[in-house]
Amino acid sequence: MQPFKHAAAIIEKLEKHGFEAYFVGGSVRDFIIGKPISDVDIATSALPNEVMRIFPHHVPIGLEHGTVLVLYEGISYEVTTFRMEAEYDDFRRPSHVSFVRSLEEDLKRRDFTMNAIAMTANGDMIDSFGGQEAIHRKQIQTVGNPDERFREDALRMMRGVRFVSTLGFHLSDETKQAIQEHAGLLVHIAIERIAVEFEKLLLGEGVRQALLLLAETDLYAYLPYFEKKGEQIASAAMYNWDVIQSSEEAWALLLRAVKPENADALLKNWKLSNKKVHTITSILHCLVQLEKSEWNDMLLYQSGEEISIMTERVVSALQGERPSIEHVHSLYKKLPIHSRKDLAVTGTDLLQWTGKQGGPWLAAALGQLEREVVCGRLANSKESVKEWLKQCNLL
Numbered sequence: 001m002q003p004f005k006h007a008a009a010i011i012e013k014l015e016k017h018g019f020e021a022y023f024v025g026g027s028v029r030d031f032i033i034g035k036p037i038s039d040v041d042i043a044t045s046a047l048p049n050e051v052m053r054i055f056p057h058h059v060p061i062g063l064e065h066g067t068v069l070v071l072y073e074g075i076s077y078e079v080t081t082f083r084m085e086a087e088y089d090d091f092r093r094p095s096h097v098s099f100v101r102s103l104e105e106d107l108k109r110r111d112f113t114m115n116a117i118a119m120t121a122n123g124d125m126i127d128s129f130g131g132q133e134a135i136h137r138k139q140i141q142t143v144g145n146p147d148e149r150f151r152e153d154a155l156r157m158m159r160g161v162r163f164v165s166t167l168g169f170h171l172s173d174e175t176k177q178a179i180q181e182h183a184g185l186l187v188h189i190a191i192e193r194i195a196v197e198f199e200k201l202l203l204g205e206g207v208r209q210a211l212l213l214l215a216e217t218d219l220y221a222y223l224p225y226f227e228k229k230g231e232q233i234a235s236a237a238m239y240n241w242d243v244i245q246s247s248e249e250a251w252a253l254l255l256r257a258v259k260p261e262n263a264d265a266l267l268k269n270w271k272l273s274n275k276k277v278h279t280i281t282s283i284l285h286c287l288v289q290l291e292k293s294e295w296n297d298m299l300l301y302q303s304g305e306e307i308s309i310m311t312e313r314v315v316s317a318l319q320g321e322r323p324s325i326e327h328v329h330s331l332y333k334k335l336p337i338h339s340r341k342d343l344a345v346t347g348t349d350l351l352q353w354t355g356k357q358g359g360p361w362l363a364a365a366l367g368q369l370e371r372e373v374v375c376g377r378l379a380n381s382k383e384s385v386k387e388w389l390k391q392c393n394l395l
């Protein structure tokens with residue numbers, strides 16, 4: 001309730017200027033469910049320039065969609081003019097919206113009834129489409145005709161399945177059937193928007209049901225690189241997803257089921273950040289090694305602690321066991337060194353001692369030395385390294 005109390009001042013100020021304003025969207029839904037509230041969004045009859053005039057501290061973040069970010073006592077709130085997204089011709093949210101002065105018009109263009117509830121500053125609900133009843137029944141139902149809602153913005157189909165996962169709700173029969181019919185419209189949606197919903201889906205508590213739904217509704221067939229992987233996606237529902245803690249782990253787990261020919265290309269095609277792609281492919285690499293052997297010093301050293309722990313979680317999700325995070329952590333801590341910087345000698349030492357010119361031999365010697373030390377076959381001291389160099393006929 002606290003976030004609403006703080007934001008109520010914005011609604012009251014808009015009302016003082018003769019406009020209507022309400023809390024809308026996910027925050028109202030989550031408040032009714034009893035979940036922690038994320039961002040509080042406000043819808044108003046005031047036009048964007050009127051909002052900006054009333055609140056001098058603002059950022060015009062999406063004027064073409066009617067959205068002004070209002071800064072109030074260090075917190076920012078999205079204030080959006082009531083709108084009707086009038087022209088849809090390509091199944092995505094249009095670049096032009098028509099502003100309307102009525103809340104009703106605004107609410108009836110929203111995706112699901114649970115997301116189309118408005119709340120006044122003092123907590124009264126305006127719920128023309130049975131949103132509270134739907135929440136009570138844990139049902140995801142489009143506002144009005146599902147064909148229209150999904151044609152307006154095909155991403156809503158992914159959102160529907162995402163909410164199955166994050167809220168543990170179910171799709172109404174009508175909504176599910178409409179998704180089945182319109183799944184193909186997803187091709188019009190930018191992969192970045194799909195990826196946001198997909199990652200939320202993978203991290204929700206109901207991810208198993210959501211994966212089965214992706215397969216059942218044919219939505220999977222319009223996800224890049226998953227076009228022919230319906231069965232594999234459904235089979236991923238068997239894993240123990242509860243132990244997964246990050247989107248990187250979730251991707252790695254999913255890709256173990258999907259087995260793409262080129263995971264790197266798939267992840268880049270989904271336009272994930274380079275850093276994320278690198279983390280996911282590192283986890284996958286570590287998983288392959290773990291199939292051949294248990295955790296060992298060299299694998300822990302090469303993977304690093306973070307990747308090792310993430311991989312341990314993925315392994316336990318695959319095997320349905322509890323992850324042994326403490327075990328991996330202590331094995332890692334016991335490694336004699338954790339990076340090449342920790343070696344008692346440097347390349348410069350080797351050059352000085354041997355009197356040789358640099359060259360490929362140096363990298364090879366340092367690599368071998370590193371392995372010897374990591375695996376505990378050689379003490380990490382200058383003296384023992386000198387001994388070792390002698391044995392290798394380098395000194």
Ligand SMILES: Nc1ccn([C@@H]2O[C@H](COP(=O)(O)OP(=O)(O)OP(=O)(O)O)[C@@H](O)[C@H]2O)c(=O)n1
Nearest residue numbers: 025026027038109110111112115116153155156
């Ligand atoms: N494709 C979309 C996206 C959003 N909305 C409407 O805009 C609100 C806010 O959207 P967003 O913040 O993207 O989603 P939330 O429902 O708030 O979910 P979350 O809690 O994850 O933010 C939604 O509740 C819904 O009323 C919509 O109708 N169609």
Ligand SMILES: [Mg+2]
Nearest residue numbers: 025026027039
């Ligand atoms: Mg939201």
